[in-house]
Amino acid sequence: MSIKRMFFVGLLICMLAAACAPAPAPAPAAPAEKPAAAEPTKAPEPAKPTEPAAAAPAEKPAAEAKTIKIAVIMPSATTDLAFSQSMYSALKAIQTEMGGEKAMELKYTENMFNVPDAAAAIRDYASQGFDIVIAHGSQYGASVQEIAPDFPDTTFAWGTDVNTFGLKNVYAYTAAAEEGGYINGVMAAMLTKSKKIGVTGPIEVGDAKTYIDGFSQGVASVDPKIEISKTWTGSFSDVALMTEAAKTHIAAGADALTGSSQSVVGSIGAAKEKGGVLWFGTQADQASLAPELVVASQVYDWTGMLKEIIAKRAEGKLGGDKYVLQLKNDGLKIAFNPDYKLPDDVKAAAQKAIDGIKDGSIKVEP
């Protein structure tokens, strides 16, 4: 191959590589360029003048309050209708409430399936002077433990877990997913006709497991004879297998399905195709995917916890606490799908179970 030709080929491959930059392991600065178009819910951008945010800060007089800089690293997309989206929408909501990008700068890196890449992103954000770095994934714990001591002035928050590693600048957070699981379980048990319920998930760990444990307890509280079968696909991203798992449950006779994972959309697709199969969601409100068959979703609302972390940091407390989202503290909410006609007795039973968990008369084991 001639030199000239090699050069041309090399150039082409470089162009290819450059074009695909946003996907696998972007530098923390890059992803911030694309959220604007992707964010369907709110539109803070049009409100501000044409000047892009990045150009402004140096010349701005320091009259206004100091901008708080928050970065978040997430294992899946901000639009996954589940784990990552729950965190991203909470942060966006807080940003809007605080007064937009002038009050709070928000950067994110999504699709960090790969832990070493995530660790690099965490360190990058910390060294760029972000005030709060959120590592949103239980797989990032070891990275936070290693990086946090190097940046004593930065607040790190990570979850889902309750371990702050004894570090003064680390907050840990988790969700008592078993509580909403229990409520969904009560409703599923009352609504199933075949007395068979299918559960799909990626890997039997973290809040995927506690959600399903709670769900099983909720089902058993109504009718212990109902069969619950579970499948684990071993992957957070294999939608095809997750879909096939759901189809397998349906073929085996299940008429109610639930599951906890980013690839849960596949299961909803399978249920939708079959018709008459109900879905119970968790992590985020999944009703938009299939309004006719999503009964209710347990929704993680991180806003309360995040606001507390921001407030504590302002008072000088950089970390050391742990947070658990619960029904009691409004971190967990049950979003009933308004398009699904839930029978009154089922709704009443669900409400009773919610109250029971809040006042402690019902105990759900994680």
Next chain:
Amino acid sequence: MNQVFTLGAIVGILTSAIRLATPYLYAGIGEAFAQSSGVVNLGVDGIMLISAFSAFYVVLNTGNLWLGLLTAILVGLVMGLLMSLISVTLKAEQGISGIGLHMFGLGLSSLLFNVLVGTVKTITGFPSIKIPLLGDIPIVGEIFFNHSILVYGAFLLVPVAWWILDKTSWGLRIKSVGQNPAAADSLGVSVDRTRYISVCIGAMLAGVAGASLSISLLDLFQDNLTAGMGFIAVALVYFGGWKPLGIMGGALLFSTVNAFQLWMQVLGVNIPSDVAVMLPYLLTIAALAVTVNRARQPAALNKPFERGES
């Protein structure tokens, strides 16, 4: 274990297996065309992704499934031309350019999805069609004759591809270019043109494979929807000894074991889920180690052809 071998479960496993094998069949047979002509295209997964997105996007906006499928094929063609340009005309290292193509497809499909669609949405894809008479046969009808049109297409492709590769002079030309390009060239066969066509056929079939996921089997698109299926398809070509029938055997073996492990979990057979999930891969590796017949490999595979060299 007994309950796994009930009729209902066996029918369920085989029905799932037929469905799951579909994308592997399209992508694998397409790759067989490319490899028979001497080009390894590792970019299959990337082509599948970008085509899956294109088909999904067209269906989301027009509701026209055939238009979606056509778009996927055209996008596949463009990607195939790109791969051919890099690896045939410019004679770049095939492995590297294929990986580049994969990353390009992965990145571009994610980017377009985030910008144009934003959030997860579902569409109504190709419905299951029960074939008259055949579909009414008990058990067999349920397993084989109640699928979407793209599933039937994948299995019909097997004899068609076999016939083209083994029985037509055109197929012979593809293989001669893959075995001994210098000899084929001296006999007046245009090596570059034959490779272009073969790679493009492969890429168009990879496009169909992507569409079979997004507008037939799953009816949605998500970042990295294929989760590496294209690479498994490439492995299946080696597994199948560059023969469409062998590729079908491999695809069915892989998908049957996958369906089997899901059913075992649903029926509560007491084995750890991690082991169940590993099963199809373990079996594929084992089968690959035992069955691959290197002698069948196109002799000029992975070698760019330059007149007067070699």
